[in-house]
Amino acid sequence: MENKTCVTIDLISYSTGNCSDSVRASVEGHLMECESCRTALATIRSEQEAFLQMMPFESVMESSAKTARVIPFPLRRAVSAAAALFVVAMTFMQIDRFSPDDQFTMKGNAVLTIVAENPDGSVSPRAKPIYVPGERIQLCYSLPCSSYVAAVSVDGNGVVSRWFPSDEKSVQVAPGAMIPFSFSIRLDEYIGIEHYLLFVSSQPIDFTAIDQLAIDHSAGKPVKFGTTGDTILVETIQKQALHD
Amino acid sequence: MKQLEPRQLYEMYGHLIFSRCRKLLGCDDRAKDGLQDCMLKLIAHYPKFTDPDHVVPWILRVVKNYCLNDLRSRKKFSDNAVLERLPSSSSTGEFEMQDTIALVLSCHKKDVQDAVYFTYIEELSQEEIRTVTGQSPATIRRNLAKFKESLPQIRKRLGIE
Numbered sequence: 001m002e003n004k005t006c007v008t009i010d011l012i013s014y015s016t017g018n019c020s021d022s023v024r025a026s027v028e029g030h031l032m033e034c035e036s037c038r039t040a041l042a043t044i045r046s047e048q049e050a051f052l053q054m055m056p057f058e059s060v061m062e063s064s065a066k067t068a069r070v071i072p073f074p075l076r077r078a079v080s081a082a083a084a085l086f087v088v089a090m091t092f093m094q095i096d097r098f099s100p101d102d103q104f105t106m107k108g109n110a111v112l113t114i115v116a117e118n119p120d121g122s123v124s125p126r127a128k129p130i131y132v133p134g135e136r137i138q139l140c141y142s143l144p145c146s147s148y149v150a151a152v153s154v155d156g157n158g159v160v161s162r163w164f165p166s167d168e169k170s171v172q173v174a175p176g177a178m179i180p181f182s183f184s185i186r187l188d189e190y191i192g193i194e195h196y197l198l199f200v201s202s203q204p205i206d207f208t209a210i211d212q213l214a215i216d217h218s219a220g221k222p223v224k225f226g227t228t229g230d231t232i233l234v235e236t237i238q239k240q241a242l243h244d
Numbered sequence: 245m246k247q248l249e250p251r252q253l254y255e256m257y258g259h260l261i262f263s264r265c266r267k268l269l270g271c272d273d274r275a276k277d278g279l280q281d282c283m284l285k286l287i288a289h290y291p292k293f294t295d296p297d298h299v300v301p302w303i304l305r306v307v308k309n310y311c312l313n314d315l316r317s318r319k320k321f322s323d324n325a326v327l328e329r330l331p332s333s334s335s336t337g338e339f340e341m342q343d344t345i346a347l348v349l350s351c352h353k354k355d356v357q358d359a360v361y362f363t364y365i366e367e368l369s370q371e372e373i374r375t376v377t378g379q380s381p382a383t384i385r386r387n388l389a390k391f392k393e394s395l396p397q398i399r400k401r402l403g404i405e
Contacts, residue, residue, distance in 0.1 A: 009300050009372050016256040018248075018296045044259075051259040057251045060258070060279055128280050193250075193287060220292030236288035238250075 112233035156192040170204035268311040359387035
């Protein structure tokens with residue numbers, strides 16, 4: 001693409017077939033005049049075809065599920081359980097020490113993390129968020145200051161599951177890094193994308209609208225939640241069927 | 245905007261992601277990891293797009309972030325490796341790909357890193373870089389100038405003259 005009017009990004013968008021009418025018209029007009037872009041487009045398309053033959057969707061996006069061993073999630077080794085319970089207990093013991101409006105700042109370092117058991121028995125965040133039904137996961141949070149939190153999940157059918165708190169009484173938790181919630185989640189049979197959301201607020205959370213907020217936020221719709229500094233953290237996983 | 249199934253997204257954008265990952269990571273297996281990771285992000289993010297023309301710039305940003313993080317985390321380019329790859333002049337004229345990546349990783353400011361990455365690795369025009377990063381052409385030129393100016397400092401920090 002030597003011509004100064006050549007636009008790499010538009011040509012790539014055009015090659016995917018998923019572009020606006022204006023880009024389509026612009027690129028097609030340009031292709032009439034530019035030999036190097038015609039060659040570039042032909043190259044992209046032939047490489048794309050070769051790529052899909054060499055690496056079809058199933059071989060890439062399901063390979064992890066195919067090689068994953070489903071191991072019953074132990075309730076934890078004794079030491080791990082004791083450590084986790086200790087952390088959770090300490091978390092709730094510290095709640096009273098923090099004021100909800102005590103210089104509440106979110107500064108972007110609130111994090112929701114999903115951990116799961118690995119084939120070697122260790123429990124850690126998974127490099128690729130691909131899971132199979134029946135696996136157990138655990139949600140962990142990192143917060144810069146004490147906050148009210150609510151954990152929910154939304155699957156591709158819009159089904160919302162509330163995980164924390166267990167009732168509609170808003171609960172404040174202490175700050176810290178990688179603090180596990182005291183429950184684990186066994187993944188159900190739903191296959192597809194599932195979003196786990198953690199609502200983080202400086203004020204008690206209103207649960208009347210939280211399901212709809214979760215659905216809208218997962219769908220990429222703009223949502224209004226809480227006040228300045230409040231945030232909704234999202235972790236997305238893909239659940240795939242385990243193939244023999 | 246029409247919503248697409250994961251398979252359709254893969255067939256449209258899988259090659260773009262994989263080819264970039266392979267170019268940067270230099271290894272098919274690691275590129276495949278990058279492909280899986282970026283595809284999952286794309287599948288999750290796609291419903292938020294309101295314009296199909298925004299998808300490719302978004303992918304370029306995500307792939308860049310993934311690959312640079314991957315290279316950093318694997319410490320492929322330690323300071324010593326950067327030192328060995330630094331060109332003898334402060335010109336950014338004709339770096340080898342690995343040199344350029346090493347230098348991009350040595351940029352600590354994200355704006356400068358973006359300008360260098362999309363100029364020397366993706367070889368985008370300044371208008372296209374504006375689309376991807378939001379930086380104006382003047383800002384891009386300023387960031388590239390900062391990068392060129394910082395090369396002697398990098399060399400000094402690394403103990404080479």
